[in-house]
Amino acid sequence: AQSVTQLDSQVPVFEEAPVELRCNYSSSVSVYLFWYVQYPNQGLQLLLKYLSGSTLVKGINGFEAEFNKSQTSFHLRKPSVHISDTAEYFCAVSKAAGNKLTFGGGTRVLVKP
């Protein structure tokens, strides 16, 4: 079985500062990795995904994540955040295409002016 740990439940950050959201996973098999964002009163939106190939993945809204197999991590970064990045971010894994997602507990990002 897979599991996902998001090490920070809340991350306050000032506008235009960088942010990193940490995600570690455990799995006995190769996995696909995802980051989803949930804006207030909205559904989950895919930010980016890692399936294979280059370990640095670029997503929407200036976000990127790096897959590190040896550390079983998939940390999300953005070099300069905006107020509009205030949201909850979820890391997720699946063991194959067409399989269920296993989510972490989420990280709330609050961007302060």
Next chain:
Amino acid sequence: GAGVSQSPRYKVTKRGQDVALRCDPISGHVSLYWYRQALGQGPEFLTYFNYEAQQDKSGLPNDRFSAERPEGSISTLTIQRTEQRDSAMYRCASSSPRPEQETQYFGPGTRLLVL
């Protein structure tokens, strides 16, 4: 095109009543998933379908929960004899056939409150 839609968006019910939550996936999407998200937690898998076949129902918490997708499109998640612990956000997602089968697109969710 239209995304995944769910109805109702909010449902308040009394303990002991049955509720039915509906999910309308993106047109052409073969796979449909149900998740439940408690306050302050990440979504947890309940069940999923390929076409009309229920492939995995290992996440359904007990036999009060059931789901169907009779024509391979719209799905209904039914909770019988609701209990207060059933209060949560219920999320539906769908995915297309290959090559993007791994990407799940989520609806807005149904927030269920059991009094």
